[in-house]
Amino acid sequence: MAGFSAPAVWRGRTHRYRLVAGKCTSCGKLHYPPSYSCPYCGSRSMVEAELPRVGRLMSYSVVYSVPFDSKSRAPVILGLVDLGVARVISEITDASPEDVSVGMQVEAVFRRIAEDGGTGLIVYGIKFRPVKGA
Amino acid sequence: MAYITGVSMVNVDRHYDKGVKRLAAEASSKALEDAEPDTLDYIIVSSSFTYASDVQLDIASYIASYTGFRGVRALAVESGEASGLAAVSVAKSLIDSGLASRVLVVGVDKLSEWPTWKVYGHFSKFYDVEGEGMYSIGMGGIAGILMRLYMETFKVDRLTLAYWPALMHSNAKLNPYAMLRFAITPEKVLEAPPVADPITLLDSFPLGDGAAALVIEGSGRGNVLAELVAVESATGYPSIALPEDPLRFESLERAYQRLTQRADIKEVDVIELHDSFTIMGILELESLRLAERGKAAEAVSRGYFSLGGEGPVVNPSGGLKARGHPIGATGVYQVVEVALQLGGEFPGLKVPDSRHGLAVSVNGSGSSAYIAYLRSVG
Numbered sequence: 133m134a135g136f137s138a139p140a141v142w143r144g145r146t147h148r149y150r151l152v153a154g155k156c157t158s159c160g161k162l163h164y165p166p167s168y169s170c171p172y173c174g175s176r177s178m179v180e181a182e183l184p185r186v187g188r189l190m191s192y193s194v195v196y197s198v199p200f201d202s203k204s205r206a207p208v209i210l211g212l213v214d215l216g217v218a219r220v221i222s223e224i225t226d227a228s229p230e231d232v233s234v235g236m237q238v239e240a241v242f243r244r245i246a247e248d249g250g251t252g253l254i255v256y257g258i259k260f261r262p263v264k265g266a
Numbered sequence: 267m268a269y270i271t272g273v274s275m276v277n278v279d280r281h282y283d284k285g286v287k288r289l290a291a292e293a294s295s296k297a298l299e300d301a302e303p304d305t306l307d308y309i310i311v312s313s314s315f316t317y318a319s320d321v322q323l324d325i326a327s328y329i330a331s332y333t334g335f336r337g338v339r340a341l342a343v344e345s346g347e348a349s350g351l352a353a354v355s356v357a358k359s360l361i362d363s364g365l366a367s368r369v370l371v372v373g374v375d376k377l378s379e380w381p382t383w384k385v386y387g388h389f390s391k392f393y394d395v396e397g398e399g400m401y402s403i404g405m406g407g408i409a410g411i412l413m414r415l416y417m418e419t420f421k422v423d424r425l426t427l428a429y430w431p432a433l434m435h436s437n438a439k440l441n442p443y444a445m446l447r448f449a450i451t452p453e454k455v456l457e458a459p460p461v462a463d464p465i466t467l468l469d470s471f472p473l474g475d476g477a478a479a480l481v482i483e484g485s486g487r488g489n490v491l492a493e494l495v496a497v498e499s500a501t502g503y504p505s506i507a508l509p510e511d512p513l514r515f516e517s518l519e520r521a522y523q524r525l526t527q528r529a530d531i532k533e534v535d536v537i538e539l540h541d542s543f544t545i546m547g548i549l550e551l552e553s554l555r556l557a558e559r560g561k562a563a564e565a566v567s568r569g570y571f572s573l574g575g576e577g578p579v580v581n582p583s584g585g586l587k588a589r590g591h592p593i594g595a596t597g598v599y600q601v602v603e604v605a606l607q608l609g610g611e612f613p614g615l616k617v618p619d620s621r622h623g624l625a626v627s628v629n630g631s632g633s634s635a636y637i638a639y640l641r642s643v644g
């Protein structure tokens with residue numbers, strides 16, 4: 133996606149690089165990315181918690197209608213990954229659409245997730261890839 | 267009480283020869299044909315891409331002066347894809363509070379101004395840009411995830427879901443304001459190029475420009491098309507990764523519940539809802555309890571929501587799928603279309619003797635939802 137600001141990318145580095153979720157100290161639930169308040173009970177008492185790095189692919193879409201900056205690697209596989217304690221939307225990498233199926237095990241890897249063609253800004257973060265031999 | 271006394275639409279298309287102000291002015295002046303400028307209290311503008319694309323700030327004031335209403339009070343409302351109904355809800359509040367007695371609502375947006383890859387980048391901003399919006403979700407990525415999840419969860423096949431766009435195209439054929447006025451078969455939907463698999467091009471709204479306007483008045487004297495009984499709304503989860511069940515739009519369920527507390531809705535004859543993608547239309551029907559969960563697509567395929575079917579007629583305009591979805595204008599088109607149906611004046615597929623209508627709008631995957639209830643007069 134185009135139009136990222138450098139400070140915005142910098143602010144999100146911890147949750148994006150280490151898969152850090154928000155954990156509510158009132159109801160105990162986790163959510164990603166971390167919010168100012170708990171999306172479940174509304175409490176603003178939050179701590180950080182790293183998410184498990186292996187999960188199950190609940191659903192996915194193979195996206196062809198991508199913005200300019202990801203055109204060269206289209207189609208992009210976008211997945212809903214269930215990590216047990218929380219779910220995340222992420223890109224599925226190191227796989228072609230035929231390799232991907234609902235229910236498969238996927239693991240987190242650190243990758244380049246976006247770049248801004250206008251400013252040259254590169255955004256790093258987590259993607260998920262199929263677990264080998266799973 | 268709030269009444270809709272004037273309406274107008276521009277045909278949804280690629281209007282390369284007209285800018286945002288021009289489209290808004292054409293729709294506004296037609297809707298106001300019977301009104302004197304000095305009796306207009308407010309103009310509420312709904313536009314989303316005008317901001318997303320850095321085109322113009324304070325757009326409401328510039329539309330007001332361009333159209334010939336310098337001096338009127340004007341403000342703009344932005345609520346993503348739900349902007350149009352959000353603007354109608356603000357206008358109705360002004361009428362209900364007594365602060366205004368005649369308000370013009372005009373929705374306008376242009377998608378043909380930029381190359382599609384840029385427009386796709388703007389679409390991703392309907393979603394949380396600190397969350398999934400960081401990724402290349404493009405046009406339909408999140409809806410594609412929902413569609414596959416729906417098919418897996420309820421064991422619904424792709425062909426059954428293709429009856430929705432086929433119905434939308436069939437409905438749009440008679441609508442002179444629709445962008446796509448040709449019939450398609452469900453099989454054609456599956457053969458179309460993928461946009462965000464399992465979503466194909468024919469499950470998706472076309473990229474067009476449009477403007478629609480309506481006049482709301484506190485007094486039911488004169489030329490009244492329909493009564494705007496109530497508009498309700500709710501916010502929802504910021505991502506489909508958060509709710510236990512991503513196939514329920516909590517925001518729409520809550521908005522509908524609020525609406526039924528505010529107005530006694532015994533029956534619904536006609537609905538214009540937000541089918542940006544096939545799966546969105548299906549999930550909205552289920553959120554409104556018009557179909558059992560997992561059964562809406564099958565109900566569509568056997569004609570339940572078609573003209574002459576057992577259920578309410580859904581999207582006789584052709585919906586976002588075939589009428590088009592000029593983002594900030596869409597909700598205004600929907601209310602105009604429902605009002606015209608209830609007044610017996612819709613120029614496309616008519617729902618005979620319709621007395622009760624709904625318009626439904628959702629941003630993204632349900633970050634917000636709006637619903638309006640209109641009733642015929644007399």
Ligand SMILES: [Zn+2]
Nearest residue numbers: 156159170173
């Ligand atoms: Zn909580």
